[in-house]
Amino acid sequence: MPNSIPLLNNGVISDNAGTLWLPSLDLLSYAYPNVDTVLVLPSYNVISCVAKDNYDKIWASSIDSLYYQNGSTWNKILLFPEGQLLIRNMAFDTANYPIVSFENTLRKFNEQTWDTIGGVMPSIVSSLAVDDEDLLWIGTASHGVYRFDGNIMEQFSGTNLLCDSVNDIIIDHQDALWIATDRGVAKYFNNNWTTYTTSDGLVNNKVAKIFQDNINQYWFATDDRISMYNGITWISFNNPDGFIHH
Numbered sequence: 001m002p003n004s005i006p007l008l009n010n011g012v013i014s015d016n017a018g019t020l021w022l023p024s025l026d027l028l029s030y031a032y033p034n035v036d037t038v039l040v041l042p043s044y045n046v047i048s049c050v051a052k053d054n055y056d057k058i059w060a061s062s063i064d065s066l067y068y069q070n071g072s073t074w075n076k077i078l079l080f081p082e083g084q085l086l087i088r089n090m091a092f093d094t095a096n097y098p099i100v101s102f103e104n105t106l107r108k109f110n111e112q113t114w115d116t117i118g119g120v121m122p123s124i125v126s127s128l129a130v131d132d133e134d135l136l137w138i139g140t141a142s143h144g145v146y147r148f149d150g151n152i153m154e155q156f157s158g159t160n161l162l163c164d165s166v167n168d169i170i171i172d173h174q175d176a177l178w179i180a181t182d183r184g185v186a187k188y189f190n191n192n193w194t195t196y197t198t199s200d201g202l203v204n205n206k207v208a209k210i211f212q213d214n215i216n217q218y219w220f221a222t223d224d225r226i227s228m229y230n231g232i233t234w235i236s237f238n239n240p241d242g243f244i245h246h
Contacts, residue, residue, distance in 0.1 A: 022050070024047055091128035106118050106121070119153070162183045183205050
């Protein structure tokens with residue numbers, strides 16, 4: 001690797017060609033066997049978050065700008081007038097406008113300006129997702145999950161969620177919400193809750209990230225190992241399977 005990946009709440013994005021995009025001091029792309037720097041930033045800057053929009057274009061945020069693919073080039077959107085802020089999460093509404101979070105604040109870009117939405121959250125925003133009805137789902141570090149319809153902010157917390165410390169949320173291919181917490185995984189679909197813990201087959205209850213693959217298997221990165229759930233059975237992977245660390 002040409003430089004290190006920041007220790008931030010971000011991920012690695014794969015595009016439709018199978019290239020991986022990594023946040024770092026610059027924006028990196030990886031296509032076996034090469035790592036290439038595709039977006040060089042000033043030395044004081046850093047790519048804090050990468051995301052894929054509704055048209056499978058890659059977006060990357062630095063502390064003062066937001067970049068997005070435009071064919072073979074990158075377009076730049078300047079961020080907020082109050083100065084340098086570290087974007088930790090990014091999602092896109094059904095019109096493909098980016099919604100970003102930094103600390104406990106959310107903003108949405110509407111072609112020309114950044115609008116603050118939803119007011120100040122009571123906790124740091126840990127994750128964002130938008131469903132097919134254009135509802136914004138907001139995971140927080142200590143206050144559960146919020147659903148925002150553009151006007152009303154509704155909180156989900158307590159026993160159905162297993163834990164109010166939310167690490168990640170995703171909307172799956174069936175438009176169900178999956179929530180990773182420090183005490184297991186919660187699923188919300190058609191107004192019904194389902195929870196998954198070690199008693200169901202999850203290898204560890206502290207779950208950091210969730211991913212659904214193209215054949216509808218769910219992958220859970222935990223504090224110990226990785227679990228995969230195919231809707232019927234659970235499989236877990238650890239050091240003997242090739243991982244350097246848990």
